[in-house]
Amino acid sequence: MYKILIVEDDLVIARTMYKHLESWGYEVQCVSDFQNVMQQFVAFSPQLVLLDLSLPFYNGFHWCDEIRKNSQVPVIFISSAPDNMNIVMAMTRGADDFIAKPFDLDVLVAKVQAMLRRTYAFGMTGNLMEHKGVVLNLGNSTLTFKEQVLELTKNEFRILQILFENEGKIVSRDAIMNRLWENDSFVDDNTLTVNMTRLRRKLESFGLADFILTKKGLGYRIS
Numbered sequence: 001m002y003k004i005l006i007v008e009d010d011l012v013i014a015r016t017m018y019k020h021l022e023s024w025g026y027e028v029q030c031v032s033d034f035q036n037v038m039q040q041f042v043a044f045s046p047q048l049v050l051l052d053l054s055l056p057f058y059n060g061f062h063w064c065d066e067i068r069k070n071s072q073v074p075v076i077f078i079s080s081a082p083d084n085m086n087i088v089m090a091m092t093r094g095a096d097d098f099i100a101k102p103f104d105l106d107v108l109v110a111k112v113q114a115m116l117r118r119t120y121a122f123g124m125t126g127n128l129m130e131h132k133g134v135v136l137n138l139g140n141s142t143l144t145f146k147e148q149v150l151e152l153t154k155n156e157f158r159i160l161q162i163l164f165e166n167e168g169k170i171v172s173r174d175a176i177m178n179r180l181w182e183n184d185s186f187v188d189d190n191t192l193t194v195n196m197t198r199l200r201r202k203l204e205s206f207g208l209a210d211f212i213l214t215k216k217g218l219g220y221r222i223s
Contacts, residue, residue, distance in 0.1 A: 002116055005046035006030045007037055009055050020105045037063050045132050053079035061093050068094040070133040074115045129164040131222055136164050150206050155180055156199045163222045172219040
């Protein structure tokens, strides 16, 4: 189930979007504290953000900048001021789309579905998988975190891919070895340990200590 965060201070519009998106099977949250949008963003870890331009305290441009410091999650601006300047500024700040108010709810859902499909449909070139601000690019085998890009080896990429695919679940050593070496029954179990140790050291130097957790006797999962 995809998670969508709504950053909209008009309660009527926010609740209307919430109910309609929820009816389509999405897990939805609305921001309530507009001074601390990033706290709810980090806690909820959404796959898409619907962001109003005009907000209390800080405008949507500010929050888009803050999101982009930590994540490549898709951001769709929603605004009653859809002039060319605002649209251009939104896109240069890292927005992925812009919807003018008033809008049709079915158009909103169609845009949300298209954005999620382009971003997360497995196996597509340039596909991104995101977990707590860490983005795995399936198209070029890189990891992005806080605007830093980490190049991954083939085995490092495959380990992270299976862990991202099973977010919140423990992945057994056998499942990971299968992904890495398929039907090669001659691979020593210690080889996985060596690969995992190297990957963890690489992630630690990247600012991601303890990103991969060990569940003794069971396997691994991402934090």
